[in-house]
Amino acid sequence: MKNIEKIAFQFPTTLAAALRLQANEKTRGKLLAGGTDLMVQWASGVPTPERVTSLWNLPEISAIRVLADHVEIGAGVTHAFLVDCQPLRTHVPALVAAAGTVGAKQIQARGTLGGNVANASPAGDTAPALLVTDGTVVLASQAGEREVSLSQFWTGYRQIAARPDEIIVAFRLPKRGKARERFRKIGTRRAQAISKVMAASRIRVEKGVIVSAAIALGSVAPTPVRLTQVEQFLAGKKLTPALIAEAEKLAQTTVQPIADIRSTAEYRRWASGRLVRDALEHL
């Protein structure tokens, strides 16, 4: 904790000001939103940066917009705000459910969606739910804005596809439409838990046939992952108990989880398939 006192904090109040700071190597700071991940890391001995740019006071990245076919959620929106937003429950229910399982209430009040994504933990609670929307991340810099597909955004363990001068400003997420979403997290306990395995899904069934399936898992790989093999296997097929059993097995053979302090590789592999079953049984 003691080294936190040595950090130079800068508190821009407009996005333009923040982008200006980040554009120049000499003024660029480690980006800090709610601080719920970084403060913990610094307190537990991770080296502290020289400079920090706070994103807490930027109105431009703190709004939720519900548009015709998608929702746009500002990166600075907190989990608590997201959970309370009624339209999001309709259009991206898995994300709302996921945000409701982040840490404790206090963490939800402070932690942001952008921060959860930028922290890039494979156990980040909102990641699978974001992935199944086929949405994009909106990145801003002084050079302008660009969009990166969420499926390409996490490039490796705790790595993201943002340049040092860029700030995550929003997420553009297609609405679920007629598809059904589900989120399920297996944590270390019933609240304030980091996931052992979690799954989000967005699956559309018409007349008993799976029209489209998006399934993503967290905590089973260095990054959050989409189960593309399982999705392709399911597409166009009739939803039957036999199909569900096959999908469960296929999921178990595709994932390559590791053992760590929270769980075993064997359990994670098994549970991955079980959560795919869970998604398919709730359509």
Add this chain to the structure above:
Amino acid sequence: MTKARKNARQLIGTGMHRVDAAGKVSGETRYLNDMPLKGILHGVVVRSPVPRGILKAVEPDPAYNWTGITVATAKDIPGENVVHMHDRTMPLLAEVGAEVRYRGEPVAVVAAKTLAQASAAAAHIRVEVDPLPPLLTLAEAVAVFKSTPDKFDSMKSQDIVKGDIAKGFAEADDILEGEYEAGHQEQLYLENQGVVVYPQKDGSIFADGSLQCPYFPVHELNDPLQLPPEKIRVRQTPIGGAFGGKEEYPTMLIGYAALPALKSGKPVKITYERNEDILFTPKRHPVWVRYKTGFKKDGTLTAIECDYILDGGAYLTISDVVMFRGILHCALAYRCDNVVIRGKVARTHSMPCGAFRGFGAPQAIWGIESHIDAVAAHLGRAPHEYRQQIHIRPGDSTPTGQILSAENGSTTCLKQALQRADFARKWRQSSQGKLRKGQQKLYGVGLAFLGHGSAFTGDGEAKFKAKGRVELATLANGKPGVNIRVSSTEMGQGVHTIFTQIAADALSLAPEHIRFPLADTAFVPNSGPTVASRTTMVVGNVVYRAAQDLKQQIEAFAAQHFFRGAAATLKDSQLVAKGARPVPFAKVAQAMLKEIGGASGSFQFNLPDSIRWDQTTFKGDSYPGYSWMANIAEVEIDPLTYELAVTRVTAVIDIGRVINPVTAGGQVEGGLTQALGYAVMEKMGTGKNGLYDAARLQTYIIPTALDTPEFDIHFVEYPYTFAPPGAKGVGELPMDGLAPAIANAVAAATGRRLRQIPITPEAIYEAVHGGREGTP
């Protein structure tokens, strides 16, 4: 006084509000870290970087600026380098040339004006160790025990023998064996360990600390500090939880802080951050226990043979007594004429394990209660019905040959718990591995039944003779009143409240006249440590008798000074005598303070002469009294993921006279919740580097409110009549039975018996799919 008079009634048995609540709720209570301390140094402990090796050097970097920094090593220990606990093997600081025996063993203490300075300087002490191969875990030690028993390193061994075990097995129609294991558990008190040591001008030391046993440092640090007991004064600061974790360890911490304090002449404070506290303070002992039981076709137990091995860590500290309590609970609760129990304390190269609520008994009961369920299943009997047949009751003899008196509510606890939980019906609904009609989750119900010995083992209390006083004094509010002077410490369990109730009733005084100041060895006699479920039963009796003594003195004074020699009685906060107008207590007390300078009632505890105990053979009356509990757990397991929820817990408990049903209920709910964590989530492994792998709150998982079940807690009262007001112990017993009750419920739900705790979804998965632990 009118109000006081109205309030003065029998307080024992009522849920009187806690006397320490207002200060703790409002934040007025100052814990050690809240106290503004000027001119003190902050101490940091420098530790061994390896779990085992020969310490070659502990040297401050000559290039570093050491101005204003005090470094204490073994060379600075004034006397013999030993912390005198239950043996004399543990040095205060590891000595160059000697062996370090656990990762983190202290080798030096650095003190500076700020914690940052001390930490920075500590990093510039070169600690050089020639590593030796360590034996880190109990599993490794047990492997040695099984393969080459003569090479097994036991720091202390003790057997209990009753009857003829060979005859018992010969008489048996069938025999069942089983092994059961449990790992470390962290106490996780809210307030971390902390002490301040103030060196005094006369060479003595005065220590403030968050600690359960103020007299321990007074008697255990004489040799290293070269100070007689009267030159070590210890004062308890308000304690933010302890659970045994602040029993023996604060002595070591005071020892560490004393060295730079004596060297620099300045007060030194050491407080741990959570990570250091988890890594380098004692845990509950891991256990491996093996049962072999012989029984008749009708279920009668003819033989119980048991090996009970605890992981003591690198030094004995107090592990012998933990093992003793463990083996005394290994076969306590069931009738059997032929018993052999062999207890051992394995030496491993790890942080010495220590006191934690239950003190060896939860480990023993985890084994026996799992095993008895396995025997019932083997016999095709229902677990409740089988226990009703074989459980111990008044008139029966324990493994040490103690005959249970009528003051044991064992049968009532069992009977009432089964009724309250509707066990027989629910047992038939258990899933046994397959969802029954209408079930969404695998359902199981499990039972554990147990006794817990109250107070020190055997004749320990008779030898110790706990002392206490109740004194007339001018209170902090300027009014005359009564101070309770005992060394028992309030650590959240409610002793300040219940002793106020006891003193109030014994004196017939309203509680506002009574204070219970924090223990300070300069002012309190030694009523013993706040441990072993002894405080309410033993020290409560001391307070009761001392208060009665004081009452007589007050009455005698009042008779003489206010009633012209007529007999006076203190009743409802006033002195009354026949035919005279009552005089308020405050007026008499004021006069006593003025005329004779006060008064003090005192008492020294003893046990009944009938108590017999042989510490060598472990035969006789192993505890002066027993509390009893029947504990029932209901679980639901999601067949999709094997996530487990404990939905309902029933506990029917005999703790003798219940002094305060609210605090007692709180003790039970808290203990059951701690036991829940032990049973299903608290997991701590040891890495190759000798460090625990779960050393932060992020990785060491304890239950939250959402994980706790619905509790049905009910007390039945079989008072301990020898020691009025008649309480037995409640502190530890709630920790004892829930883990096996849950394991038994999981067996009923899944058809698989799990022999290790915690029972995580991963463990259930392995038991069901891996077949490794697959015996039903």
